[in-house]
Amino acid sequence: MKTAYIQATAGISGDMLLGCLLNVGLPIETLGKSLEKLHISGYRIEHIESSRGMIRGTQVIVHQEENTTHGYSIHDFTNLVQNSDLSEETKSKSISVLRKLEAAEILVHGEGHELHELGDLDTIIDIVGVIAGFESLNIDKIYCSPLPLGWGIINTRKGPLPIPAPATSHLINMSNARVVPPTKEYMEAGELVTPTGAAIITTLASFDPPSFSVNRIGYGVGSRDIPTLPNVISIWLGETEQSLEQNVVSTLETNIDDSTPELIGYVTEKLLASGALDVWITPIYMKKNRPGVTLSVLSTLEYQDKLLSLMLQETSTLGVRIINSNRYAADREIMTLNTSLGNVNIKVKKINDAITSISPEYEDCKNIALSQEVPLYEVFRIVELEARNILGII
Template identity: 30%
Template sequence: MPERHAWIDASAGVAGDMLLGALTDAGADLDFAQRCIDAVLPDSVRLRSERVTRAGIAAIKVHVDVLVEDPPHRTWRTIAQLLADADLPEDVRQNATAVFAKLAEAEAKVHGTTPEEIHFHEVGALDSIADVVGVCAGLHDLAISSLTASRVAVGSGTVKAAHGRIPVPVPAVTRLASGWELVAGGEGELTTPTGMALVVTLCRECTDLPALRMDSVGLGAGSKDFHGRANVTRILVGERTSPSRQDRGDSAVLIEANVDDLDPRLWPGALADLMAAGASDAWLVPITMKKGRPAHTLTVLSHPSAADRLRELIFTRTTTIGVRQTDYRKFALPRAWVTIKITGGEIMIKLAHRNGLIEQATPEFDHITKIATATGTPAQIVLSEAIAAAWTAGLRPGEPVPENAHSTSSNPTEQEHLS
């Protein structure tokens, strides 16, 4: 059966009520969440949803109305017992218990006590218990079997807490976030301890959006509407699909030979012939063979379809009498080319990119040497000018791949030809 997966986009922050709103917007039954909460906290809170906009984007805001006056602070031991005694689906109980256990551990480290004795204060209030149980109920109702999440925006500045002003991210969030990718993302508290605990406890990993056949999307709103930034948590729900070629890699072979009796003047031509015959790469490594003989290891990387002719070429262009071959997986970033103008001519800039953003931007060196020869300018000067021009044109790591970029295949069987 296909895996029903959900990906949490916490790039604008995450809180328990925001995640509950996102699940509700994605199709989860809020009445079912209410029944689960009532099983833990009878006649204590009431959920209600409201359609709102945040920076012009429609989202669901879930309100948790407290129905009792002066609710008590509870220890983790008390909350664990409430969850154990409640009539809940087993996965809802287990997930909610795990989330509060993670919260208790983090709060205990912050306050210098044990998880069993920690008084939760803000995170142990009725609305937070409702958020945790409600989110776990929403995941059950949508039959989500696995979760991943993006990096989390935590905010910046300070926030008022029970004992005074504390820095953002608040101490409990920093304890919970160990091993997770964080960004500031804006001013104020964008992620609460409850939201962080839900993410790190229930999600398999911090990752970009995986390969997913979309079913529904939900947006859960925070309380504030910030100018210029949508205060929402998104959740994308669907079936996991086969990973892309970039994720699973390309088939590749590595062909090697140790050679100790070839005239070294012949190696440049041999390497050029191998590249022309379809090798993805070919290189030499100096070695010392038996009896102290200086030699080279020739290594050729190629797609399996080119292996036969490359082996034949190694036998005809070198003096080896045997080769060894190993199967590999090759993982290559997609590539694209952009032409820029500098003094003396045009240069092609090779872009390696991922998720629409540039990872590397490198001038084509053959063009560097061609312009250097034609103009009489030292190659290092031409290279420096090309790098500066690329940077000025926005061809630098972290920037989007420009629309005029000419994409090339990352398949090892295809050679990159420059026009």
């Protein structure tokens, strides 16, 4: 399996990711042909060899002509992608990134807010260019190091904002990405993770540390010269031998016989919202034949302590059992497909790079069934059939 690892020492931005891809071997002509499929004009991409500190890499600059439209909305960008000649994979992932950006902006500013400084052409060029670039390099799996938070204040068209910007903070929070709190070197660095960079990397990458054989390394250079650290990120390309992803997960369990169904339901929802991979309830009989339940929580090691504390605080239990296990997981991704009923997220399962099964997301299908007054089972049938045709699955 072809693997990419992003070492985000100086943060993440769309232009630095593009620089990494070009530096590691993506031909500029291939990038240009991918972007031509958007059918937009009024921009020019410049790529130059540049240095930060003692590290050389590729810097990407997107020049936008003065008479070109500014202030694109998420809806505008989404229409550009949907009406393009890009591959279905690039379309799906690009729309997922745009949806994340929109969700983060709504959390910060509320419904109907304009995209402001994210809304120029360089935003969609960064998003589509990076996603199409990974596809052109035939990368199957992407990992990323923890993201440095940075420190300070950034001035925007709408006034000063804290670093990281609120939209960036929400994007990191929504994805449970790992972060690095600011140290002395980062205190004077300013903004390191941009909203666009955060949306791209949290959509495409996993933040678990990978194990793979490296065969190529590339460097992407940022636009600023930071005194305290080299403004460079790197990409490491290689191969993983295992077709299944392995990690360690924790099962947290406790037996409860003095709680109400309402309280158990509340705790279940809160555990899932706090990072649990899964939560389930098993009916049991306890001492003196008292009916009770076993509350089981599946967690990554990262969230184990947080979920343990929540179980102790929110239930009447006096103790929680923890069992650590090796978990092997098939590769999976969420793709947004444009069906005859509307956009639907599809969970795609892969083994050895081959798609073995697909599953339409229930919430998307439910919303379509309610809004269009179509039986839910029929929505599932139509969406799965069209998804199989789009993805070439028999």
